[in-house]
Amino acid sequence: MPPFDLPEGDPFGTHNLPYGVFSLPGSDSARRVGVRLGDHVLDAGKAAYALGSPYAPLLAQDSLNPLLAAGHTTWSDVRRALTAWVTVPAHQEAIADLLHPLSSVTLHLPFEVADYVDFYASENHARNVGQIFRPDAEDSLTPNWKHLPIGYHGRSGTVVVSGTDVVRPSGQRKAPADAEPVFGPSVRLDIEAEVGFVVGTPSEMGRPVALGDFREHVFGLCLLNDWSARDVQAWEYVPLGPFLGKSFATSVSAWITPLDALEDARVAPPERTHPLLPYLDDSGPDVEPGGYDLRISVAINGHVVSEPPFSTMYWTAAQQLAHMTVNGASLRTGDLYGSGTVSGPTEGERGSLLELTWNGRDPLELPDGKRAFLEDGDVVTLSAWAPGPGGVRVGLGEVTGRVVAS
Structure with a gap:
């Protein structure tokens, strides 16, 4: 099943979109912010750059802390943008190669814990x-x-x-x-x-x-x-x-x-x-x-x-x-x-x-x-x-x- 075609009622559908941090195997092993969709994770930073999004600098990071610090208005704006990226067909086509099966990635602590x-x-x-x-x-x-x-x-x-x-x-x-x-x-x-x-x-x-x-x-x-x-x-x-x-x-x-x-x-x-x-x-x-x-x-x-x-x-x-x-x-x-x-x-x-x-x-x-x-x-x-x-x-x-x- 293509990554965007999720089963009906998938608990990690477009209504959810939780954030994490992941890395890929091999030479391209840098940590990056990801958004979960079904049993895949979207490279949020690369997707933002591919679509010319102003939120790319917040998402092309190795932890969620820059996004966390951006404030509630930005959180909501980024969420609306992400929803469009994974639901609008033209956006889906542009970012399809940036979705990685969860089975192929390593998940990391998603943010730097302060207190x-x-x-x-x-x-x-x-x-x-x-x-x-x-x-x-x-x-x-x-x-x-x-x-x-x-x-x-x-x-x-x-x-x-x-x-x-x-x-x-x-x-x-x-x-x-x-x-x-x-x-x-x-x-x-x-x-x-x-x-x-x-x-x-x-x-x-x-x-x-x-x-x-x-x-x-x-x-x-x-x-x-x-x-x-x-x-x-x-x-x-x-x-x-x-x-x-x-x-x-x-x-x-x-x-x-x-x-x-x-x-x-x-x-x-x-x-x-x-x-x-x-x-x-x-x-x-x-x-x-x-x-x-x-x-x-x-x-x-x-x-x-x-x-x-x-x-x-x-x-x-x-x-x-x-x-x-x-x-x-x-x-x-x-x-x-x-x-x-x-x-x-x-x-x-x-x-x-x-x-x-x-x-x-x-x-x-x-x-x-x-x-x-x-x-x-x-x-x-x-x-x-x-x-x-x-x-x-x-x-x-x-x-x-x-x-x-x-």
Whole structure:
């Protein structure tokens, strides 16, 4: 089938057009910005030059950062141009040779990550974690949880693209029965199914970003796996929070889906049960729906173990952006922030092994044996889609990683 003649309902059709960075084999191996169409990727920079587009300097790059920095108006203009290139017959003819099968290219981290922040926005996840670690507490949520989106700063240098192996981390750990901590490879390696949001337009230090300015700053989203060493994390996190139990690896999908492709996936967030301070209050009639209906699937060694629904997230990406800048902290092009583990209300919708196995008490039954936590050689794959125009799906790609021994 010719690259432009896609099957009806293809999740990577012209309604989607996510961005990535790829290289070709052989002597012409430079990295370049690509746009996915079906099971092909378009060399966006060369296509722009072939068609005499003014956006060629933005697209003929080795990362998405120049496009990210160009701002919301340019993002929309470039998207309209790309749509014309892949739908108008005369344009199709001019760029047909610039479409490459995905099977023939190497995909790379699509943007240079500036700062990385991770949140804790799912009430279902937070309650599950509270019940696991504080079973006698009167409330499984901490007192601040319904008042602000809890988060922490991660390590941008260990954000890796889908397909990158993850080395089992080592660190200090101390089981309840141990008299002293020990050092060695984590024995409770976990995943967290998340969605990452990619910042394009920077902000000025000292000036908070309002809820209503979310779409002026955030370019798009990707899938994110926040790998977690639960035993290392449990020993180190008091009193300052996550450190080595989280910082060893964060995997992201190779494709960044523009927010403009997700208009039909926008939904209202869950009902608020506590009043919010004005900078977080999204209840007004002038505030656009901040939630997204994203359907996530988690598989271990090809076996689906969970299907977390992103629409259940209590805190929205707009609220997270407003909160992490309310103190005057500035945004930079390439900032990445994670939603936090996505978990739904049922057992089959939990986004971490910590919850799925209830901290190892109830191991998962997989075709190749039981799993309380990840074993060396395990391959974890997150995939997702969102509702699109006319009932078609918008594919969000996948993020995969294989655990290798330390």
